[in-house]
Amino acid sequence: MAFPVTRLRRLRRTAELRNLVCETRLTPDAFVYPMFVCPGEGVRKAVGSMPGVFNLSVDEAVKEAREVHSLGVPSVILFGLPDKKDEVATGAWAEDGIVQQAARAMKREVPGLLLMGDVCLCEYMSHGHCGIVKSAPQSLGAAVAAPPAVKTDYEIVNDASLELLARTSVSLANAGIDIIAPSDMMDGRVGAIRRALDDAGLINTPILSYAAKFASGYYGPFREAADSAPQFGDRRSYQMDGANIHEAMREIEADIEEGADMIMVKPAMPYLDVIAAARERFELPLAAYQVSGEFAMIEAAAQNGWIERDRVMMESLLSIRRAGASIILTYYAKDAAKLLG
Ligand code: PBG
Ligand code: ZN
Numbered sequence: 001m002a003f004p005v006t007r008l009r010r011l012r013r014t015a016e017l018r019n020l021v022c023e024t025r026l027t028p029d030a031f032v033y034p035m036f037v038c039p040g041e042g043v044r045k046a047v048g049s050m051p052g053v054f055n056l057s058v059d060e061a062v063k064e065a066r067e068v069h070s071l072g073v074p075s076v077i078l079f080g081l082p083d084k085k086d087e088v089a090t091g092a093w094a095e096d097g098i099v100q101q102a103a104r105a106m107k108r109e110v111p112g113l114l115l116m117g118d119v120c121l122c123e124y125m126s127h128g129h130c131g132i133v134k135s136a137p138q139s140l141g142a143a144v145a146a147p148p149a150v151k152t153d154y155e156i157v158n159d160a161s162l163e164l165l166a167r168t169s170v171s172l173a174n175a176g177i178d179i180i181a182p183s184d185m186m187d188g189r190v191g192a193i194r195r196a197l198d199d200a201g202l203i204n205t206p207i208l209s210y211a212a213k214f215a216s217g218y219y220g221p222f223r224e225a226a227d228s229a230p231q232f233g234d235r236r237s238y239q240m241d242g243a244n245i246h247e248a249m250r251e252i253e254a255d256i257e258e259g260a261d262m263i264m265v266k267p268a269m270p271y272l273d274v275i276a277a278a279r280e281r282f283e284l285p286l287a288a289y290q291v292s293g294e295f296a297m298i299e300a301a302a303q304n305g306w307i308e309r310d311r312v313m314m315e316s317l318l319s320i321r322r323a324g325a326s327i328i329l330t331y332y333a334k335d336a337a338k339l340l341g
Pocket of ligand 1 (some may be wrong): 218223235293
């Protein structure tokens with residue numbers, strides 16, 4: 001039945017009609033708020049490229065966590081800025097690591113809040129890579145090496161990194177982290193983490209795998225927030241090539257086989273097709289991470305008066321939801337929850 005019988009504008013005439021036929025709804029239950037925890041007390045250090053985002057000491061992070069929870073946002077994901085970095089990421093798995101401290105405090109003070117722990121080594125390694133670095137080929141066999149002189153003279157060692165990731169996961173879960181979220185992109189890490197958690201008796205701790213994580217320019221502001229920029233080279237030998245959607249499906253499939261309970265696509269808006277394809281193909285809860293650069297672009301344009309900030313914020317989240325993500329990690333969690341009120 002074509003025009004003039006069919007008039008699609010009939011259902012757009014009033015706000016009530018539009019609301020009735022709305023196909024995609026955002027609720028704060030879907031949001032996860034990322035937080036950056038640092039040493040000290042009373043610290044609230046602004047991240048220049050991310051307005052409204054701070055490095056928070058544990059006491060301040062607890063206050064923020066309370067606010068997040070009171071807004072109806074069910075979960076936070078924690079990143080740590082350790083007081084020192086080394087070549088074996090001690091700060092990631094130490095019992096008194098910064099995220100471990102924050103997790104204990106938040107569990108005690110805001111017990112209803114779901115705590116996700118980002119599991120990666122880059123924030124804790126002096127070289128800023130997500131795994132163990134070995135110089136190559138001269139010093140192959142040497143345990144670990146100082147940053148190599150030439151960019152191509154190194155390798156991020158896969159299998160040796162798994163042990164540190166597994167150790168980190170067990171340490172975080174023991175400190176009260178509810179959901180383990182590995183973001184390193186080493187092969188086999190979900191399986192290694194699942195085995196380590198189970199061996200430690202942590203059989204009920206779920207894994208949300210950053211399954212399809214692309215090597216992306218959109219992580220720029222995060223690397224300032226988490227002080228995790230690689231000191232040499234880049235992450236292209238472990239994170240995915242943005243050109244590859246079939247490979248993204250293989251990454252997700254592998255993580256599911258290894259025992260992932262939930263999967264993630266990251267970044268979100270530049271990869272909405274990957275989110276949609278994953279939704280179509282897999283039955284697990286699907287998350288998407290609206291990353292720092294996505295957030296910073298909207299903020300910068302809004303500060304210039306070029307776009308309406310709140311409107312674009314909600315439209316961006318809606319697009320991620322519509323593509324098929326049921327869980328959205330976003331720096332807008334608090335502000336969007338306030339608007340949805
Ligand atoms: C650590 C990690 C990164 C992000 C989340 N976990 C940075 C990276 O891989 O370089 C990015 C998050 C963001 O940009 O908001 N591996
Ligand atoms: Zn990393």
